[in-house]
Amino acid sequence: MPSNNGCIKFHLNIEDQNIIFTDYFKKFINGKFHKVYLTELVQSACPYCHSNNLKHNGHYTSNVRFIIADASKPITIRLRKQRVLCNECLKRSMVQSSLVNKYCHISNASKRKVLTENRSMTDISKTI
Template sequence: MIHNGHLKTNIHYIIANASQPIVIRLLKQRVKCRDCSKGSMAQSSLVNKYCCISNKSKLKILSALTEDRSMTSITREHNTSVNTVQRVLASCSHRFIDSYDYLPEHLAFDEFKGVDRKLHFICLNGETHEVVQILRNRFKKDLLKYFGKFTSKARANVKTVTMDLNFYYQDIVRECFPNAKIVIDRFHMV
């Protein structure tokens, strides 16, 4: 192996104050094989290969994603872009695998205005008010597809579904949850 120069990279590092960003200039040594002329580059535990954001900064961004905050506030605090925050989230999303073996006994369905002022579907645990799932749209075929992924035992476990007067939610409940009773939300009844 022979020395083949350096690659200068600017690494964004953990910051305590977004108005004073820390940038580390890292010189990665390049080497070349004398026989086959194949090149390679030195690696550092500070940063992943082909990346310019330090691993510690990514961990800090991931920690901020666990809080109830917007991505734009996280980007302002860490002096990065929204795309960087989304990439950090996507890099660990494979760890969050949905389980289709359980559904709570009491569910609540509704829609809300979300991204781009479009209506999204939300499913809650009717007792604890914890979010079971948020789907990008509220179309009947997509809801049937989502609830169809659950085992028949999990769907049979559902006893009640609380909803507004949306006409196709009732069809979904009758088709997907054989033992569930439909409860119309009091607010919509008034």
């Protein structure tokens, strides 16, 4: 799957270089088939001291609903965010992404769509 990583990012218009697509499958959720992409969000350096001496400290998994132009084909991105411990400054951190905010399950693209369309979040979630 890593060879298709760039193609999937291009198709979904995701520009974050730290997101790595590992696998995908279809799943029946709420009466519709969803494309579910398994992704890993990796952290290369400490955000506090910028050291590369990091220790892996688990994951935080969030299922992010992603909006594309065709609402009849919903997409869910199962994003595994790395938690790390810096061996230099001894601070813990979780990787951040422009796709979704920290501890959030709503993509920033969905939030922008709500603001531009003047519709409620529940109306948009019903179409997905």
